[in-house]
Amino acid sequence: MARLRYISYSPHRCSVNTDHIVWTSVTTREGIEGLPQIIWQDSMPWREANLWAMQRATEREVCIDTVRSNMTSILMYANWLEQSKTDWWYFPVKKADRCLVRFRGHLIVQRDSGLIAPSTATQRMRDVINFYRWLRANGFLTSDWPLWKEKFVSINFTNAVGFDRTIAVQTTDLAIKNRKLNIEKLEDGLIPVSAEDRDKILEFARDNASWETYLFLMLGFYTGMRIGTLSDLKVETLRRAVPDPQSRDLYKIAIGPGARPSVKTKFGVTGFAWITKPHLELILIYVDSQQRQDRVSKAKEQNKNLVFLTRHGNPYTTGNTEKSSALNVEMHNLRKKSKATGNNFLEGFYFHRSRATFATQLAILLVPIAGVVNALAIIKDALLHKDEATSLRYIKFIERTPAKAKIANEFSRVFLSILSEGRSDDE
Numbered sequence: 001m002a003r004l005r006y007i008s009y010s011p012h013r014c015s016v017n018t019d020h021i022v023w024t025s026v027t028t029r030e031g032i033e034g035l036p037q038i039i040w041q042d043s044m045p046w047r048e049a050n051l052w053a054m055q056r057a058t059e060r061e062v063c064i065d066t067v068r069s070n071m072t073s074i075l076m077y078a079n080w081l082e083q084s085k086t087d088w089w090y091f092p093v094k095k096a097d098r099c100l101v102r103f104r105g106h107l108i109v110q111r112d113s114g115l116i117a118p119s120t121a122t123q124r125m126r127d128v129i130n131f132y133r134w135l136r137a138n139g140f141l142t143s144d145w146p147l148w149k150e151k152f153v154s155i156n157f158t159n160a161v162g163f164d165r166t167i168a169v170q171t172t173d174l175a176i177k178n179r180k181l182n183i184e185k186l187e188d189g190l191i192p193v194s195a196e197d198r199d200k201i202l203e204f205a206r207d208n209a210s211w212e213t214y215l216f217l218m219l220g221f222y223t224g225m226r227i228g229t230l231s232d233l234k235v236e237t238l239r240r241a242v243p244d245p246q247s248r249d250l251y252k253i254a255i256g257p258g259a260r261p262s263v264k265t266k267f268g269v270t271g272f273a274w275i276t277k278p279h280l281e282l283i284l285i286y287v288d289s290q291q292r293q294d295r296v297s298k299a300k301e302q303n304k305n306l307v308f309l310t311r312h313g314n315p316y317t318t319g320n321t322e323k324s325s326a327l328n329v330e331m332h333n334l335r336k337k338s339k340a341t342g343n344n345f346l347e348g349f350y351f352h353r354s355r356a357t358f359a360t361q362l363a364i365l366l367v368p369i370a371g372v373v374n375a376l377a378i379i380k381d382a383l384l385h386k387d388e389a390t391s392l393r394y395i396k397f398i399e400r401t402p403a404k405a406k407i408a409n410e411f412s413r414v415f416l417s418i419l420s421e422g423r424s425d426d427e
Helices: 047-058 064-084 099-112 118-137 195-208 211-223 227-231 235-239 277-287 290-298 325-340 353-383 388-426
Strands: 003-009 012-017 020-025 032-039 150-158 164-172 242-244 247-255 271-276
Touching: 003 047, 003 064, 003 325, 032 047, 032 064, 047 064, 047 118, 064 099, 064 118, 099 118, 195 211, 195 325, 195 353, 211 227, 211 271, 211 277, 211 325, 211 353, 235 247, 235 277, 247 277, 271 277, 271 353, 277 290, 353 388
Parallel strands: none
Antiparallel strands: 003 032, 012 020, 150 164, 242 247, 247 271
16 A cells, blocks of 8 residues: 655755756755655655645645645545556546546545545545646646536625625535534544443454554553654653552643643643553553664654654654554554454544543543533543533533433334234234
8 A cells, every 4th residue: 555654855956967967955945844755555656746745835835734634635545546456647538437536436435334534535535636736737637628527616604794705616526525424423523432342452452463553552542642642752751740649540641832841732732641550651661662762773863752653763643743654554454454353343443533432431430420510621631622512522422322222222122022013913
């Protein structure tokens, strides 16, 4: 499968001197740290896509995090191209056989089966279309017929002072509408897994995944920290963990821009994350292990203090993104191994769901003991939510779940009794 790599880009200018080319560093332009680049399965770069990312980042059209997000969509497209053995320039006369049309159908199938969110399908298709607009505008792709049909959609809205306004938005017939699925989701559109599946996932990861992946999952399930926060954890952060005054087996670690050392969090919220004593001790054992020291030896000086590094000595995430290509590859391989053994508890599971699972299990424990009001405050602090509305979703979720289970059981009982009565009448 294709991979997304992040490089340190330094602007250079080339000149031809007689029989050789000379590259000269351009000191008047700033470099870019963490520029996303796509590498095909055969280790060759996708030059057109990489040039698109470089141009947008260097010309400051958008921020680098937006470029990374767009390139994640292009990565998904590249993986589909390789799996379907399709060329990105394949646009035959028959519309149904064109690469973009087929990829659109692939996204719709994934959306309808619940593998990706409707908003994700919409965004991926939009990013791919924007990439093809750039390809045509810069002469990298020519076609004897239109790649899609352009159209304009009018959007009505009311501004801040109450006036009605209408704006025209350019779109195409390949765009995917953002139709939300009728599935109950929590923070960031996540769905938790059951405690039973959580234990199965951790046990399977312990035996079949790398030590780092297992620790990532363990911390995700039992601390609720996001991938961006876990990837930015410092060794000093763990060593400065303080025991909770009310429980000797529970520790708190400071995270956020206000912590020392600072640890990245979403929206820049500063606070404390909970971690149990056994989990903290296990992470500290890993910190001092030879396996981690081998990775530290390959890392740049500014990254040596990170708890988690890839086997090449790089951080798992770059910038403020919540996505990690290295961890995504690990999770993909873990799901394949699980499927090969006939297990389905990893089907459709992604790392981000570990956070929703932690919050849900925390709410299940707290509400009967502390009540809704106190549970709401504790959940908000434990997950560093910026507002209580997000925390309240978890409480409402666990309150509705038993009612739904009771209704389902009652429906099944009535339905089965009707079936049994029907069989008796037939006899």
